[in-house]
Amino acid sequence: MSKDIRIKKGLNINLVGAAEQTTSKAVLSKVYALNLGDFHGVTPKMLVKQGAEIKAGEAIFFNKDNESMLFVSPVSGELIEIERGARRRILSLRILPDKEQEVLEHPIFDVQSASKDSIKAFLLKSGCWPFIKQRPYDIIANPDVNPKAIFISAFTTAPLAADADYVLQGKEKELQAAITALAKLTPGKVHLSVGASSSSTLSGLTGVELHKVSGPHPAGLVGTQINKIDPINKGEVVWTVTPQDLVIIGETLLTGKFNAERVVALVGSSVKNPKYYTTKIGAEVSTFLYGSGVNEDNIRVINGDVLTGSKSRPDGHLGFYNNTVTVIPEGDDYEFFGWNKPIFNKISATRALTFSWMQPNKKYKLDTNTNGEHRAFVVTGQYEKVFPLDIFPMQLLKACLVKDLDEMEQLGLYEVAPEDFSLTEFICISKQPHQQIIREGLDLLYKEIG
Template sequence: MSKDIRIKKGLDIKLVGEAEKTTIAAKPSSYYAIKPEDFHGIIPKMLVKVGHKVKAGQALFHSKLDEALLFPSPVSGEISEIIRGAKRKILEIRIQADATQEYQDFGKKDAAKMSGDELKAHLLTTGCWPFIKQRPYDVIANTEKTPKAIFISGYNSAPLAADFDYTLSGKEAELSAALTALTKLTEGSVHVVTKKGGNSPLATVTDVTSHKVSGPHPAGNVGTHINKIDPVNKGEVVWTINAHDLVIIGELLLTGKFNASRTLAVTGSQIEKPQYVTALIGANIKDITANNINLDNTRIISGNVLTGKKETPEGSLGYYHNQITAIPEGDDYEFFGWNKPVFDKVSTSRALTFSWMQPNKKYDLTTNTNGEHRAFVVTGSYEEVFPLDMYPLQMLKSCMYSDLDEMEALGMYEVAPEDFALTEFICVSKQPHQKIIREGLDLMLKEIG
């Protein structure tokens, strides 16, 4: 069964530096890093120490609140360093990789012959459970709750995002195995959303509910799909999984090995040759972008420009990311920038801006915010790029003054910070929308659970 979703509200930000559809293997990194902060709300309890030898797939730490929730090493090697911050908070675990990788053998599994409880236990044991997130709260899924539905987005509409039709090509067996497993974890539907007119390997998988989506960004956001297909009400839970993480889960079931490799897009105007690179989770950015990046006054981002995280060349690929972006740092001051015609920036306003006249033009944007933080200015512009059936401004304000009843009534149960990335981008008040929503969700999780 296929259903079409058409998104009218949104904004496509076309940037210079889209990845060409050629793939190379990244230079092997001398060490790989796992950062507990990638797993929001998780307090790590270490299972290894500096000097310990580990295999790929072996657990490095578990959640302090749930010992069954394990987080595996992406490579085999030796624990070279555990970096700590204030109050001995664990910031980063570094593994010096072996020249020849050794995998922990979890055994081959046929998901079709396993029960839901058996699959859940296997995903926890193998460290694949952190790939599964839940709405509400946009955190790692609670193993004690059963979702009413599971959502997978096979289309990423963010600026310069990796093309899943390309990166998932040839992975049909792994995708099928993973989706078969997911159907055992819910009594509801597994919804797979792909781009209308595309050629996604996900579109050929059976036993799932397929949807085609079209329209501007955030047409590819899973939050948009949830809102249009099966909204989350109080007391309900849905799970979400990134399409590229399905490949890791599927390969684990078919081979018994935790292979943390993924194909990522190396993009942006500061990349000399934008292309696709195969690398492992936690790989060094300097090795992924070796001899292919201009580091002069450059902002490096793990992820996309709207929701990614700022990194240094010595940083590492985020656990959930399949994109590295490099754009110019916006540290310059533009004289009378507010009072002259603007031809080289994207804007939803037509006041002295002209990007609306060239919808297909690609821009070389910097990180400059073009203004400073101020109180909310009510312009009605948020609603123009926000396709969810909600009131974005009112939701942001309810988070800021911590009104739980109002947050519930406005629909906070089904949103995540990424759903407010576009409203933050166009905000004339320069308010940190994603941070506001994240803090609101954390408050709801603490007070309501």
């Protein structure tokens, strides 16, 4: 039996360029890369040297704060470069793949009868643990802490996000194995959310509490669902996992082999034939970007969706947690008196000279232009209209800016992640970097309170 959740506050951003439900195999990447920026808060310590030969699934580095937490290679090959920045900080690792892939094998055990400690040790050793993230702080989960619950969202509402129902077809065994294993790591429940009209394979999984969610974005964000199902209080911890990461965890448990394969949605108005591609974590974006073709030269490639993704180059690499790559026009041109005339081709949460509210189902071709400049916060009351959490967004952002730890705690910073403020950032007329402000606030809170 499912429990329904209906979200009323929010805003759907309908864009041109949704992926057709067809899947092609991406061209093999010449080089694979792990971006250390994907593992926020992790201080890496290398286990192999530059020039070393490594197998797929073999550990490359570990977390300095927890030596049992290993990070593995997505492919077998030669570690050709360790890119370093200031103070010799490791920025990325580049791997030249072998023609014949060799995979490190782990002993297989029965998930049903396995103990909590053995499952935890296997996930840490096999490199699957980084897929499990925690709140508060939105970082990789601490294996020494027991979460009160685990949350999985298979309902996608972000603009042009990959359709979970489609990419998870035929993965029932892997999903069930991962769910069974994770359920043993918490004394609480494993909460699984799907769309209210979804026919997802996830709906038939056992060992979960099913929730059917409806409403505009950000209804699909796991933070919104946590807030409506079991909010986080001070001293509590919950874990989150994405469905595609569950597949990798489940396959590793069943086969003993780490398989970094992903189904990626290549989307956006600048893509001629947006569709899905099968590739691997760390692959070059160009291996599937030009297979679908692009409409123009001046484009922005985004690793992720348009609200939470990061800027990438066409020869950049797929992020560790990403299953969407968005390509839209670069917004480096400006309209003369664009602020002082009726606007019909853009989305707005207000009705001041804008008319998107009259056509809620219209799809738009937007670029990266911010349509304004950075300025001091203007109090408009618009944030609250699209922010469904029981939190005051403006007050929390200001508390983070002034580094008031007491206010940050009282206003609910433990409960949020930067992505929860992506929509308020989109509609912000002050052009404030909401996600960056929340990230810095979380980092400060973790440093001072932990």
